[in-house]
Amino acid sequence: KPILPVVIATWNHGIAANEAAMRIIAQGSKAIDAVEAGVKVTEADPDNLSVGYGGLPDRDGNVTLDACIMDEKGNAGSVSFLQHIKHPISVARKVMDETPHVMLSGAGALQFALQQGFKKENLLTDKAKKQWEEWKEKAEYKPIVNIENHDTIGLLAIDKHGDISGACTTSGLAYKMHGRVGDSPVIGAGMFVDNEVGGACATGLGEAVLKTLGAFLIVELMRQGLSPQEACEEGVRRITKKQGYQNFQIGYLALNKKGEHGAYSIQPGFNYALHQADTNELIDAPSFMKK
Ligand code: SD4
Secondary structure: OOOOOEEEEEOOOHHHHHHHHHHHHHOOOOHHHHHHHHHHHHHOOOOOOOOOOOOOOOOOOOOOEEEEEEOOOOOEEEEEEEOOOOOHHHHHHHHHHHOOOOEEEHHHHHHHHHHOOOOOOOOOOHHHHHHHHHHHHHOOOOOOOOOHHHOOEEEEEEOOOOOEEEEEEEOOOOOOOOOOOOOOOOEOOOEEEEOOOEEEEEEEOHHHHHHHOHHHHHHHHHHOOOOHHHHHHHHHHHHHOOOOHHHOOEEEEEEEOOOOEEEEEOOOOOEEEEEEOOEEEEEEOOEOOOO
16 A cells, blocks of 8 residues: 555665665655665665676777756756766766756766766776676677666656655666667656656666657556556557567656556566565566566
8 A cells, every 4th residue: 555755666676776765865865865766776786787897898998977966846967878887877967956957968977077077087997897898708689587787777756745756877788789768768758747646667678768759658548547557558568569579678667746656567577676664575567468
């Protein structure tokens, strides 16, 4: 049953992220601060091979990052194809707060980050570099279902004031083409919130989410009266009604303003962390394909 405040996040790294986000909310702070603090935990984790520091590089060995953030007023900020900055979500927040723009990309995003006082760092850890070197022996690029190269963190939170915000951050698909941008920094694809309705976020093969504008679609379906669960299922159906979905994963989370949530994926194996009151638990999402 729904309990407010609530924080929900993709995958098992969502547990630690939720913890950090709920700590901020418990102090009476805003959801926007909570979502940023939450996903920063994942960004800083070198053992996570798909977000921020320690993320797997593109096929040329560069770690390139995508992130976006959105608040209860409908303000949004995003960075894509950003290199050398450990906390892309905080750069996205600065784009939202300090510029008249929504998205900054590549060298321009890096320049802005440095101007804002972020430090330039090497994000390619020895562990990620070693995996990339092994991959290079065959250099086969196949998006694989549900393994570490598909675990972006998307996080949605409703604070004590009843306001919703969201954040999403990733190093994107492992061994992608240099310059490839996924769904995660695109407002309405990887994440979207509307304080009248709720929010949604996505993980998985970004191209499929981009082509269906998944998060925006799910929020609009909730606006029309679907439950968060029904909306996630319809979001997945828009993808599975086309060819080829058997070979990749998409996972959606949705949260409405009452604090009801939904989760659905194409393949079994998607899980998410839900933090309500004193419980923060990892839950397996139902899926379109069965085991
Ligand atoms: C992307 N959606 O860049 C991201 C990757 C991802 O879990 O979600 N991994 O396509």
